Amino acid sequence: MSNQAQQLPPGWIAEWNAEHQRYVFIESATGRAQWELPGEGPNPEEGHNMMPPAEFASPPQPHSTSAAHTKRRQYALGASPQFADAGVAPGGQLFTPGLAADGQPPYFAPPDLSQGYPHPQPSYGQQHALQPPYTGSQPVAQVADQFSQMAIHGQRPFSLVTTNLIGMLADPRELSQTSPEIRLPPNASISPNPSANADxxxxxxxxxxxxxxxxxxxKSKLPFALVLTPHRSLKEGDETIPVVSDTVIARCRRCRSYINPYVQFIDGGNRWKCCMCNMSNEVPQLFDWDQEKNQPADRWARSELNYAAVDFVAPTEYMVRPPQPPVYTFLIDVSHAAVQSGMVATATRTILESLDRLPNRDDRTKIAIICFDVALHFFSISPGSTESSMLVVSDLDDVFLPKPNDLLVNLTESRAGLEALLARIPEMFQESHAIGSALGPALQAAFKLTTAIGCKIIVLTASLPSLGAGALKNREDPKILGTISVDMFLFSPSYTDVATLNHLPHYTSGQTYYYPAFSAARPIGFEGIIRVRASKGLRMSSFHGNFFVRSTDLLSMPSIPIDQSYVIEVQIDDSLTAPFAVFQTAVLYTSCEGERRIRVITLALPTTNNLSELYASGDEIAIATFLSTKAVERTLTHKLEDARDAITNKLVDILGTYKSSMTASGRGASAQLAIADNMKLLPILSLGLLKHxxxxxxxxxxxxLRAYAQALLSTLPSQQLIPYIHPSFYSLHTMPPEVGTIGEQGVIMPTPLPLTSERLERHGLYLIEDGQTIFLWVGRDAVPQLVMDVFNLPSYAELRGGKATLPLLENSFSQRVNAVIAKTREMRRGVYRPYLSWALSALIQDRADQAPSYAQYLTQLKDRVNAATS
Structure with missing residues (x-):
C-alpha cells in the first residue's frame, strides 16, 4: 500500500473493501471517505473522479493487510457509501449524497392531487410567470468544495417570484403542482434515496x-405548523412503508429520537450523532448483522437510513402487555325510522359482507351486536351454532349486561351464528313501531362489555338520541378516554344533532359519517399514541384533530383510522444555528394483525434568516389545511362570522407584510395585489373555505349538515381537503376523444375548468365533484341524443334530479363518461359518499348569497391591504 498511497494526494489513504468490491479512499485528517468502483478513484482536492494508478485496477492480494482486516467495519465521519448501481450516473459521474445527478437537491414531489390531469399550462387567457427552475446548478466538483461548510450559505437559495393576483385567472390545474421543493444543504442526508425525506x-x-x-x-405573518396523516390509504402504484422486523431500534439516549437518514456516524461508525440534539450514541451491536441469514449485513441498506417513513416491529419492552385482540361492537338503531328508511337492512347486509375483511389473522377477533330503540337488545351466540337468543333490557337508567360472558363472541368460532343473526335482524324489527332512541344507554352497555380490553364501537343510527342517560350530552368521560374509540354513521332524514354526537368521535379518535335523507374494510390501528419531536429550539405548541392529549405533547388514540389528519403548531423558542431542522413523528400502535409497531416519519427542512426565502417556501396546500382547522375550532367558541373573519384577517396580514417587505410599492396605495407565486392560489382556497x-x-x-361539514374540514388530509373546498369542474360534452380512454397513466381525465358559471352552456353536460359527492349537471337545452347516450332516456324532460346510478350503455360516450366517474372515485382516498344538495354552490368563483365573487374578494383584499400599509 505504500507505493499506492504515494500516488494519491497528500493526506489520503486507500483501503480495499472486499464486500462491495471497491476501494474506500479516506482522508486521514478528517475521516471523510469516498467510495469508488474498481478502476476509478477520487481527486480529493478537485472533488470529482480521476483515473487511479494502475495498481488500483485490481483488488489487493490475499496477503494484504487490508484484505485480511477482520475488525468491525469502519465508517467515516458523517459519510455514506456511493453504490455502483445507485450512486453513479451514466458515464461514471458521481451522485453526491442528497443531490441528484445534475448536482441539484433531490425533488420530493407530493402526491398528484388530480390523478391523471393534464400537465399544468399557463393560466387561462393569460401568460403569467411560473417559478423558474434554479439556474445556478454547479458541477459536482464545485459542490464538493462546499461539503465542509454545511451551513445555510452552502445551500441554494429559494427563488422568490412575485405574482399580481388582480386580473389573474386561477388555473385549477396548478393545484396539482408540487409544493416548493425542499432544498437541503449538500450531504444533509447520509442516503441518496429520494424517499429519505417525508412524502x-x-x-x-x-x-x-x-x-x-x-x-x-x-414578521412574515406566515403560520408555522405541521400537517400529519400518519396512516393514509394506499392505492395501486403507491410505495408501501418498509418494515424493520429485526427489532433492532436505535434511539437517542437524550431526546429519544429514532435513527434516521439525517444522523451522522462518528468514531469509525461505532457511534452516531443525533440530528435533533447532537448527542453521541452507540450503534447497537446487531445493527450491522443480518439475523435471518446469520451473517454481516450492509448498514447502508437498512430501511431506517434510507426512508423517511418506516415501521419498526416493536420488541417486548415497548409493551406493558401483549396486544389485545381486535374487538368490534356494532350498535344498530332499530327504531321505526331506521327500519323504514332501509338503514337496518343495509347496515346488517354490509356488516355481513364485511366479515371477511375484518382483521383476524390469528383468529382472535371478537364481535358484539347490540340493537337499540326504546330498549336495548342483546344477542347471545353459542360457538359453532347457528342459533342465537335475544335478551331485552328495558331499564335505561341502570344499564346492565344480561349475560356478560356470552355477548362478545369470537368471530371465527361463532361465524355461522353471526351470519344467521345478521340475516334475521331486519325481519325481527320490520314491524317495529318504537319511536325513540336509547343511544346513550347502548353506548354505556358497549363500554361495560368491552372496557377491560378496549374496542372499536361502530354506531349506526337514524334518529335523534332521546332516551336514557347521555342523550344529547357531551360524554367526554376521562375514564373512557384512551380505551374506547367510536365511529358514528348517521342516517337520519330529520334533525340528529350531529354537532353534539360528533364529540364522541372527536375525543376518542374516531370518525363521523353523515348520510342525510338516506334511502336504501378499512385497515386500522389500535391503542395508539403519537409524539412529535423536533430539533433543539423548536417546540410543538398546539394540537388539532381527533385525539385526547394525555400529557403536554403525547396524543392518545384508542384507534388510528386511515386518512385522518392532525395539525400541530410549531413554536420557535431559541434561535436556530444549524443549516437544517428535523421533525420526527413517532406512532406506537397495534396493527390490524395484532402486531405492536412503531411508525416513524422524519421530515428535514432547511433553516433560513432570509424573509424572501421564507415566503418562497410557503406551501399553500398546508397553509389552507391549517386555516381550515383553525376556523372550525374557532366556531366552537365564537360566531361563524368570527371564524370567517379570522381567515380573511390572516390573509390580509400575509399580503400586507409581503407588500411592505417584498415589493417596490411598499407603503401606500397600489393597484396590484402581490403575493409569492408559490402561494398565488391561497386566496381562492380561502374563498372556498368562506363559501363552504x-x-x-x-x-x-x-x-x-353544517356540523358534519365542519367535522370533515378539521380532519380530512390535505389531498382530500383541497378538492372538498375547491371542487373539480369538468365539461363532458366537449371533452376530446381521448378523454375517458386508457393512456399511459390510466384513464385520461378532462381538463378542469375554473369554478365559475360563465363556463356553463345551456346545452352542455358537466361533472362537479368535491371528493365527497359527484354531481352531473345537464343543461336545459341538451340535445336528446346526449341524454339518450348518457342516461338512456329520450329527452331532457324525462330526467329527474336527485341521487341515481348512472347506466353503462353500449356507446362510446357513455363508456367514456363512466370511465371518468370511476377514475374520479378511484383517485380520492376517502370512503365518504354523503348526499349534498347544493351542486352549483361548488362554483366558488361566482357571487352567491352574501358572499363575494373571486374578483370582488381580491378587490376587498387589495383595499384592506392598502389601508393597512398606508
Whole structure:
C-alpha cells in the first residue's frame, strides 16, 4: 500500500473493501471517505473522479493487510457509501449524497392531487410567470468544495417570484403542482434515496424553510405548523412503508429520537450523532448483522437510513402487555325510522359482507351486536351454532349486561351464528313501531362489555338520541378516554344533532359519517399514541384533530383510522444555528394483525434568516389545511362570522407584510395585489373555505349538515381537503376523444375548468365533484341524443334530479363518461359518499348569497391591504 498511497494526494489513504468490491479512499485528517468502483478513484482536492494508478485496477492480494482486516467495519465521519448501481450516473459521474445527478437537491414531489390531469399550462387567457427552475446548478466538483461548510450559505437559495393576483385567472390545474421543493444543504442526508425525506401525503409543513428566529416568523405573518396523516390509504402504484422486523431500534439516549437518514456516524461508525440534539450514541451491536441469514449485513441498506417513513416491529419492552385482540361492537338503531328508511337492512347486509375483511389473522377477533330503540337488545351466540337468543333490557337508567360472558363472541368460532343473526335482524324489527332512541344507554352497555380490553364501537343510527342517560350530552368521560374509540354513521332524514354526537368521535379518535335523507374494510390501528419531536429550539405548541392529549405533547388514540389528519403548531423558542431542522413523528400502535409497531416519519427542512426565502417556501396546500382547522375550532367558541373573519384577517396580514417587505410599492396605495407565486392560489382556497357549507353565511343550511361539514374540514388530509373546498369542474360534452380512454397513466381525465358559471352552456353536460359527492349537471337545452347516450332516456324532460346510478350503455360516450366517474372515485382516498344538495354552490368563483365573487374578494383584499400599509 505504500507505493499506492504515494500516488494519491497528500493526506489520503486507500483501503480495499472486499464486500462491495471497491476501494474506500479516506482522508486521514478528517475521516471523510469516498467510495469508488474498481478502476476509478477520487481527486480529493478537485472533488470529482480521476483515473487511479494502475495498481488500483485490481483488488489487493490475499496477503494484504487490508484484505485480511477482520475488525468491525469502519465508517467515516458523517459519510455514506456511493453504490455502483445507485450512486453513479451514466458515464461514471458521481451522485453526491442528497443531490441528484445534475448536482441539484433531490425533488420530493407530493402526491398528484388530480390523478391523471393534464400537465399544468399557463393560466387561462393569460401568460403569467411560473417559478423558474434554479439556474445556478454547479458541477459536482464545485459542490464538493462546499461539503465542509454545511451551513445555510452552502445551500441554494429559494427563488422568490412575485405574482399580481388582480386580473389573474386561477388555473385549477396548478393545484396539482408540487409544493416548493425542499432544498437541503449538500450531504444533509447520509442516503441518496429520494424517499429519505417525508412524502407530503404523510407529513408536510406550512413552510418548507424553517425561520431561524421567532422574530423572522412573526414578521412574515406566515403560520408555522405541521400537517400529519400518519396512516393514509394506499392505492395501486403507491410505495408501501418498509418494515424493520429485526427489532433492532436505535434511539437517542437524550431526546429519544429514532435513527434516521439525517444522523451522522462518528468514531469509525461505532457511534452516531443525533440530528435533533447532537448527542453521541452507540450503534447497537446487531445493527450491522443480518439475523435471518446469520451473517454481516450492509448498514447502508437498512430501511431506517434510507426512508423517511418506516415501521419498526416493536420488541417486548415497548409493551406493558401483549396486544389485545381486535374487538368490534356494532350498535344498530332499530327504531321505526331506521327500519323504514332501509338503514337496518343495509347496515346488517354490509356488516355481513364485511366479515371477511375484518382483521383476524390469528383468529382472535371478537364481535358484539347490540340493537337499540326504546330498549336495548342483546344477542347471545353459542360457538359453532347457528342459533342465537335475544335478551331485552328495558331499564335505561341502570344499564346492565344480561349475560356478560356470552355477548362478545369470537368471530371465527361463532361465524355461522353471526351470519344467521345478521340475516334475521331486519325481519325481527320490520314491524317495529318504537319511536325513540336509547343511544346513550347502548353506548354505556358497549363500554361495560368491552372496557377491560378496549374496542372499536361502530354506531349506526337514524334518529335523534332521546332516551336514557347521555342523550344529547357531551360524554367526554376521562375514564373512557384512551380505551374506547367510536365511529358514528348517521342516517337520519330529520334533525340528529350531529354537532353534539360528533364529540364522541372527536375525543376518542374516531370518525363521523353523515348520510342525510338516506334511502336504501378499512385497515386500522389500535391503542395508539403519537409524539412529535423536533430539533433543539423548536417546540410543538398546539394540537388539532381527533385525539385526547394525555400529557403536554403525547396524543392518545384508542384507534388510528386511515386518512385522518392532525395539525400541530410549531413554536420557535431559541434561535436556530444549524443549516437544517428535523421533525420526527413517532406512532406506537397495534396493527390490524395484532402486531405492536412503531411508525416513524422524519421530515428535514432547511433553516433560513432570509424573509424572501421564507415566503418562497410557503406551501399553500398546508397553509389552507391549517386555516381550515383553525376556523372550525374557532366556531366552537365564537360566531361563524368570527371564524370567517379570522381567515380573511390572516390573509390580509400575509399580503400586507409581503407588500411592505417584498415589493417596490411598499407603503401606500397600489393597484396590484402581490403575493409569492408559490402561494398565488391561497386566496381562492380561502374563498372556498368562506363559501363552504361548514362556514358560509346562510340560513338555509341544516345544522346537522353544517356540523358534519365542519367535522370533515378539521380532519380530512390535505389531498382530500383541497378538492372538498375547491371542487373539480369538468365539461363532458366537449371533452376530446381521448378523454375517458386508457393512456399511459390510466384513464385520461378532462381538463378542469375554473369554478365559475360563465363556463356553463345551456346545452352542455358537466361533472362537479368535491371528493365527497359527484354531481352531473345537464343543461336545459341538451340535445336528446346526449341524454339518450348518457342516461338512456329520450329527452331532457324525462330526467329527474336527485341521487341515481348512472347506466353503462353500449356507446362510446357513455363508456367514456363512466370511465371518468370511476377514475374520479378511484383517485380520492376517502370512503365518504354523503348526499349534498347544493351542486352549483361548488362554483366558488361566482357571487352567491352574501358572499363575494373571486374578483370582488381580491378587490376587498387589495383595499384592506392598502389601508393597512398606508
Amino acid at each position: 407530503p401525503s404523510y407529513m408536510r409543513s406550512t413552510l418548507n424553510a424553517v425561520p431561524a428566529t421567532s422574530a423572522l416568523l412573526n 357549507v361548514g362556514l358560509r353565511q346562510s340560513a338555509q343550511i341544516p345544522p346537522d
